[in-house]
Amino acid sequence: MNFLLFILLLSQVICTWSHGWPPYNHEDDCLDVAIIGAGIGGTYTGYRLRNRGLKLAIFEYSDRVGGRMFTAALPTVPGTTVDFGAMRLNPKEHTFLAHTATKLGLKIVDFPLNYGNRNETIYYLRGRHLLPDELGGPRTPYNLRPNERLSPTDLLWKLYTENTNMSRYAYPSESEIYTIYTTDGYPLYTMSMDNFLSRYASREAYSYLRDALVWHHATGRFGAQIGLDFLTFLSDDTSPTDLKTVDNGMDQVPKRLLSAFVLASPRHSIHLNHHLTSMKGRPGNYRLTFQPTRTVAGYTKPTLLPNRHVCARKVILAIQKDCVEKVDFAPYKSREFRRRLNTVYGVQSQKIFLAYPYPWKDFNNINENITHAKTNLPSKFTYDWREGSNGYWIHLPSYSDGESSVALWRELQNQGSTIYGSMPGAQRVSTEVRDRIHSYMSRIYRLPKSYIPSTVGGAMQLWDTFPFRAAWHIYKPGFRMEQTRDYMLKPFANHEVIHVAGSWWPNKLQGWSEAALRAVDLAVKRYL
Template sequence: MVDGNPLLAVLCVTMVMSLADRDVCHDVTVVGGGIGGTYAAWKLRHHELNIGLYEFSDRLGGRFYTYRFPEAPDIPIELGAMRFNNELHPILSRTIQELGLKTGIFRNQDYFSDETMLFLRGVHFRNKDFSENHVPYNLRQNEGKGIQEIYRYLTQKTNFSGDVSSLQKEQPFIVSDDHVRLTDQTISGFFAKYLSEEAVELVANIYRFNLFNITAADVLQFIPKTDIFPVYMTISEGMQQLPEHLVKQFIGASRNHSVRTNHQLISITRNSVDGYTLGFMKTVTSDGKTSPTSQFISVCSQRVILTVPPPALLQINWETLQQRHILSTLKTLNYHVGVKVFLLYDYPWWRDHLIKSDIDSLNSYDSLHKCPKLKNQYSNYYDILHSGYIDNRYDEHIRPTLISDLPIDMTLDFGISNRTGRAVLLAAYSVHDLWSELQKNGEKLNLGHHSVSTEVVRHAHMYLAKLYNINMTVIPTPTAGVISHWDQYPYKEAFSTSKTGVDKETVWRTIHKPSAVDNIFIASGSYSKRTSDAWSEYCLEAVEGIISTYFGNN
């Protein structure tokens, strides 16, 4: 150890290693076994190259992470990526089809259908209630027709064409009608120009924006091209099937291909003989947590593709990454909390309470506004869903999505196990960081690194009781639960967005090949031409751009 720093000790070791000391050599080394790294390796599988894929943990897939409760093994629990759209995510969709993976409709559609339920300011209402202005907000006339109309109105205050398919090309040039680029202003600043405070709060409550950090260019991602909202799909056996099948075909394509898990890249040095020397520290994963060891290896490689998250990039000792303009570009990101809390119950207690509380709240609110007709309307909805639940047809339809201003943000019914009858509820799909603090208190509900704590369960039940308008004592004790918040290395947070004033074209040109004289590439959705890495499609776009430009099509 040098000055108490194990990484400095590793650098001293790797810099004096001779070529003969190296454990292995590759034509191409792909670092990072998430969706970007597995896709890059898969795309290069027929290029007649010796390719090595290296992953920090013991699991391939990164944020494609499917978990299964032992008591409900037929329900894939998605701790990370969980859905995609064929039109909006063409590379992902095409790859899934090419691999022959079975897909189905993601039944929890969190875009707004007429029946999407909202619980805001203590009131239950549905998206279609905007048409009658039966919402607990004091909106202006042009704001009271629904969230889609608010977004269309905002679009009209810019020079955006409205065609989402051309958004990426138009984005750097889109300005509001006061001639300020959207990338140079925050969402809150943009909204404040054209919306009432009530409308700003409504949008924030529904889409859970961090209004003060995200560039206003992200607003345009949510504007639908038509009144027909996109249908989201999922991989039937779990989204993690995608990276696993990519790796399977990659390994099967050549004996020269290899995969090594539990390897953390810590240094890159150029040598005069065969490209680069990569210093890896071996790690060990126990109960889902990955930690460093004192064992190191050295790998030589002609070319390197880095597909690791930004916090991991900042930990790599490579002189190029230490250059001031590169380092400042790497730090052009905002990091955002994203938490999922899944709870397993003996039965789907929420399905009946959901409908009853919905009707009760609506009736109470209706009488306040003298709209008695809604009672029959929602009673009919209750009859449809209740009969569907009784005769087991409920799961044949898209399940209701509940969006709230409670810290759980969004609640999704994940279904009933056909094998055991146990039911899974995504109790919190949240951007609030309180869950990470709650997870530090109480006892673990079950075994495993991702097990929720009893304190998380207690708070989840407290908010669910408000959401369903019931007493906490009515909610049964869950038999198991898991939580994901992606706050540990190498991720830091669930997703990132660009800071305001950032030119994504410049970021892409600077980062994807940070050294003009080196064959080292960075393929990251965080530094793609998009303003966010919230969808894996953007990472795949970055990989495609690098491979087509520097490796040729094969």
């Protein structure tokens, strides 16, 4: 595949469409399929339909292809990439993604840090450092009941198996989730995590699970059945070799998909900086209205240019729940659609990368083999160092999720000046962000803040604004997930409007790129 040729073609397409918009006011001018969103779902849809002799177009809100697959390089560490969104995959679970990447000629390589290798992880909870084997023991800084003094995953498993009719020996299948009842007679899937834990765990155990499991959905308003899938990803026997990544960054997948799509036919096109605001019409003749946008330094905003209209026989929306609900389409106002649309909560997240002249944490007095930390501080996760192409070292000192944590980093990003070597605009790292990170790192690594050298670069990404008001979505209590997925795939029998985002995919794949690929595959088999 000639990727350079694709880039040249892409620039020509963007230039052409920026200066003149074909009218598409008549059915004869219609696109066969309009695909909304150039993330993994939209580009995979175009890829799957590319050889059918159809007139296809992909429309993207911003100037960037990839969606939450977003790879970049720090200005001072050229040639060494970082992933702001999706950064790893498990080929055993994510079979569509692994197969697609391989088919596109991409190289799948080790992601050695996994979720944080157990023997290289330190916990910093309530001001105390603990190794994984110490969690639940006498040094655990929580006032746990005797029967709660377990590792967080063992405690959560115990709460499920002792307070429901669930088997003690195996994880339930997707269908079995709906046959699990609590000992006092409630279907587990109708309860929130908070409701379940408040019934069967002490308040200190709740805080312990929230802090030690770190992920936002360990507690909260999310459906209690989510915790079962949560355990499968964080079990102590997860192998460091289970997780992989894509060489040169995860966004190579949607970029290669788009390349194959554009090169397959001159009837295919990609149009950046177009925001779908409304849909009208009927199958065979939908009138789509796009508001032109402009992207500067990662910020995308509407322009004052006149709206543009496109005719399409079918419409595929490969956009998250938060984007779908902004589209003006009469059937979207129905009570059942609104109910199904809102079956999920959005989870915000962020990552901060900082570059240093050397890996200073090796001078700590905890354990020089520590590569990962989990903490109840707003930084939540830290991941180890990576040597850049020019000898600088890149650290991921904060990977956090949840509204309160992300809101803090947003506030700090808007304060102070920009650090040396930072990416600009939306990925800007301010001096306030850097200083707060250094304060947390000095506690986690047991080093005086003065030991931390000056940064030589940085970048950060906050997934909290349109079109990504959430990094991923998780089900609320009370909904049968497979039914909701099937409904949202094609909600209206009398309309050719299809949704292929992963927002409504059931169970543990919901927050992964794999979900969008599977949604596309199901839509292609059933409706396209």
